[in-house]
Amino acid sequence: MIRQRTLKSLIKATGVGLHGGRKVQLVLRPAAPDTGIVFHRVDLDPVVDFPADPYSVCDTRMCSGLERDGAKVGTVEHLMSALAGLGIDNLHVDVDAPEIPILDGSAGPFVFLLQSAGIEEQQAPKRFLRVKKAVEYREDDKWVRLEPYDGFRLDFSIVFNHPAIDKTSTQVSIDFAEHSYVRDVARARTFGFMQDVEFMRANGLALGGSLDNAIVMDEYRVLNAEGLRYVDEFVKHKVLDAIGDLYLCGHPLLARYSAHKAGHALNNQVLRVLLEDSSAWEIVTFEQDAATPAAVSHQFELSLA
Incomplete structure (x- = not known):
């Protein structure tokens, strides 16, 4: 049986919010089976809870943010990824600010935190x-598509007029x-252009952005001294x-995702289009090993490697 997973223990981290530039305290806590991923703004009274939900997504300009009862929690996509x-x-994700800390601009530090806390399989499929x-x-000319697939595959192409x-x-x-x-995706950092960073800061955004948490380019080149982590970063x-955006549906997908020039929006x-057509999807479990597609078994073995 492929089982649900949570953390073995609580773990904490401190970082800076990409857009607000504020110090952020983050606490990741284990949760019971079938809880899902739930964000909590613990700096508010009363605390506001944000279950992962594509219909709660409120701001997709520079990140994926969730909104509930007038409160927001932004930049959730790297942790969700x-x-x-x-x-x-x-x-349970406790945060004391309106956004998740950016850390190094990738999902790598979140992977380290989660692995440090330990991953526990639960008694539920x-x-x-x-x-x-x-x-x-x-x-x-931008598009995104989800198709049937016995596993999870992503095909992506981008076009930027930049050398x-x-x-x-x-x-x-x-x-x-x-x-x-962990090996092939997690360390890829967010990226931006110097002229855009200057414009965003003038408009109160990207106040926490730096060469420590993003790939930054001028008109011709990458400004980060260490260069790129992957040739296709x-x-x-x-x-x-x-x-991360797709995981806001609340479950791992069995699908092929294809996209060209797509972003958070x-x-x-495409998640909303999918969920609004009840004939286009179903919830499944694999409680008998013989019924589990080989690609799915291998995927979740690799995720612990």
């Missing part, structure tokens, strides 16, 4: 959301029956984001 990559189903028929969402990006791979395919989230970060919209 790490949780999906490690197969963690149930977790993991509930997958299986896509039964193709759905898609388009805006101009530093054009020198790298701008297409990537990640199939978690073959690839390791730009497009891999888009995959990292997509994994399109990822959220």
Whole structure:
């Protein structure tokens, strides 16, 4: 049986919010089976809870944020990506600010925190959301699609008119029956352009952004002294984001995801298109090993490697 997972113990971290620039305290706590991922704004009185839910997504300009009762918690996608990559189903996330800390701009530090706390299998079957028929969402030349697949595969392509990006791979395919989230995806950092950073700061955004938590480029080159972590780091970060955005549906997907020039907004919209067509999906469990697709078994073995 493929089981649900949570953490063995509580773990804490401190960081800076990317947009607000504020110090943020983060606490990750184990949760009971079938709890899901729930964020808690513990700095508010009363505390506001934000269950992972694509219909709570409120701000997709520069991140994925959740809103409830007028309160918000932003930049959830990197932590959600790490949780999906490690197969963690149930977790309480306490945060004392309006956004999750950016840390180094990737999911790598979250993976380290989660692995340090320890991952525990629970006495309940993991509930997958299986896509039964193709759905898609388009805006101009941007598009995103979900199709049936016995596993989880992501195909992504980007187009940026910038020499530093054009020198790298701008297409990537990640199939978690073959690839390791920790090794192949988790360390890809968010990226931006110096002129955009200056504009955002003038408008009260990206106040916590720096070369320590993003790849930053001027008109010609990458400014980070250490360069890139992957030869295709730009497009891999888009995959990292997509994994986190899609995990807001509350379950791991059994699907093939394909996208071109997509971002947080399109990822959220395709989830809504899917969920609003009850014939396009179903919830499944694999309680008998013989019924488990080989790709799914291998994916969740790799997630603990």
